[in-house]
Amino acid sequence: MEEMLGHLPSVSEYYAGKNIFVTGATGFIGKVLVEKIVRCCPNVGKIYILLRPKRSQDIDTRLKELLDSQIFSKLKKECANYKDKFHAIGGDMMQPRLGICEEDVKLLEEETNIVFHSAATIRFDEPLRVAVDMNVLGVRKMIQLCRNFKKLEVFLHVSTAYANCDRPFIEETIYPPPVDPQKLIDALEWMDDDMVNSITPQLIDNKPNTYTYTKQLAEHLLIKEGAGLPLAIIRPSIVGAAWKEPFPGWIDNYNGPSGLYIAAGKGILRSMKGDFRAVADIVPVDIPVNMMITIAWYTATVKPKSMLIYHCTAGNMNPFTWGEMENVVTNFYKKIPLDACFRRPNVTITNNGLLHDYWVFVSHMIPAYIADFGFYCLGQKPRMVKIYNRLHRSIGTLTYFTMHSWEWTYTNLDMLKNQLSVDDRKAFYFDPRGLHWPDYIENYCLGAKKFLLNEDLSGLPVAKAHLIKLRNIRYTFNTILAIALWRILIARSQLARNLWFLILGLVTKFVKFFRITSSV
Incomplete structure (x- = not known):
């Protein structure tokens, strides 16, 4: 092993002068990837980013917006001319030949050494036709494009650990797909949307959604049609906020746990269906990013x-x-509350469907309708019922993953780690064994407050005062409700009246005994 390491360049040395083509660079993983490469491999060549015009923005405007975003603030201080490394390539994954003009195609064919393909639709409830176009046909278009790259050294495809989630134990291999991708593609050409939507549940079968289904098909298509290319696949699980880089807790989207944490912190989410013993398989975004960089290094050099x-x-x-995550999130947001909470944070995870439905009705929908009635009376637009309906749809797409646990093999992860030098292991860390979950989750919650909600910690005293006010309102309401119910029972039941007087008598005796003991 030492002999092998001695012949391999360091990661930074390998990337010197290399030109990289990235799809999905405006996505969560993509942003962290390009920032990390330029910051830790400063001699890298050009980074070509596939961008499509969006609304009123052309690709140059979108690239400038990306490079001016907060994630690049550390890079701005260390490398003033970092923007010179980037070059926008106009295109669209949904278009024939990716919508790239002939001039840019020739540029990529002549210059590209490394390809990171992370573009995909990550919506779990995406219509099957759209998911196939983006996640499966997109891979085919990338293969066809990269076939002509004269200097290609590695094509890294970002898949998902849940591509084979219908298996409890998942190995580092390509499993047979439920259907041949080409047969599905051919069928979708003549089916109308209503027909596709009606047969989607039968097609995906044991898969929970079209995302995991099409990701498995994409892997099969990649290995079949990409034969001869220097391929590698990475399968991340649920990608969450940063562990260390670019900043602890950095997050820029509400997907996955982020939206749940904010809903819990605001006191909106009170019940979630899931198995509290199931593993919450979240990986900080910097772990897959560092792994991607080193996988490309290993594939190209070895x-x-x-x-x-x-x-x-x-x-x-x-x-x-x-x-465990529920406890950390709830306790953190009680210490560092979000601004203008709806209620105090208090979430229950249950795998009992009837109990969950009860709490949704009692703790979600009844307060939502009461709040909307209050907004209506104040002349404001009702909104809480709509918020809860969106929340329930979002939670529904995650239920499959909160109810199950999986086991994966890690042979290649451990092998890759052992191939790295000591310095590269520190610079490009990706082993999750060193992650301390409570600290990470607290940073995640704080990051959601800072980076998603843009809430300043200077407003913490006001937020805490509001939380105390909500607590007092809750205690007062519960006390009044308990007294009212008890009085109704006492008025109608002799047994309840006898019990009430018994309790009062015991309390009176206890108080008298306490006074006598104190005086002695």
């Missing part, structure tokens, strides 16, 4: 004989359950 698949999950290596 040139393995077959395509390798890398699992990027916490899973059975460093498990942390949904129940």
Whole structure:
């Protein structure tokens, strides 16, 4: 091993002068990826980013907006001319030949050494036709494009650890797909949307959604049609806020746990269906990013004989359950509350469907209708019922993952780590065994407050005062309700009246005894 390491360049040395083509660079993983490469591999060549015009913005405006975003603030201080590394390539994953003009195609064919393909639709409830167009046909278009790259050294495809989630134990291999991708593609050409939507549940079968279904098909298509290319696949699980880089807790979207944390912190989310003993398989975004950078390095320098698949999950290596996460999130937001909370944070995770439905009705919908009635009386637009309906749809797409646990193999992860030098292991860390979950989750919650809600910590005293006010309102309401119910029972039941007088007598005796003891 030492002999092998001695012949391999460091990660930074390998990337010197290399030109990179990235899809999905405006996505969560993509942003962190390009920032990390330029910051830690300063001699990298050009980074070509596939961008499509959006609304009234052309690709140059979108690139400038990306490079001026907060994630690049550290890079701005360390490398003033970092923007010179980037070059926008106009295109669209949904268009024929990716919608790239002939001039840019020739540029990529002549210059590209490394391809990171992370563009995909990550909506779990995406219509099947759209998911296939983006996640499956997009891979085919990328393969066809990269076939002509004269200097291609690695094509890294970002898949998902849940591509094979219908299996409890998942190995680093390509499993047979439920249907041949081409047969599905051919069928979708003549089916109308109503027909596609009606047969989607039968097609995806044991898969929970079209995202995991099409991701498995994409892997099969990649290995079949990409034969001969220097391929590698990474399978991250649920990608969450940053662990260390670019900043602890950095997050820029409401997907996955982020939206749940904010809903819990605001006191909106009170019940969630899930198994509190199931593993919450979240990986900080900097872990898959560092792994992607080093996978490309290893694939290009060692040139393995077959395509390798890398699992990027916490899973059975460093498990942390949904129940443990619930406690950390709730306790943190009671200490560092969000501004203008709807109610005090208090979430219950249950795998009992009837109990969950009860709490949704009692703790979600009844308060929502009461609040909307109050907004209506004040001349404001009702909004809480709509918020809860969106929240329930979002939670519904995650229920499958909060109810199950999986085990993955990590042979290639451990092999990759052992191939790195000591310095590269520190610079490009990706082993989740060193992650301390309570600290990470607290940073995640704080990051959601700072980076998503733009709430300043200077407003913390007001937020805490508001939380105390909500607590007092709750105690007062519960006390009044309990007294009212009890008085109704006393008025109608002799047994209840006898019990009431018994309790009062015991309390009176206790107080008298306490006074006598104190005087003695």
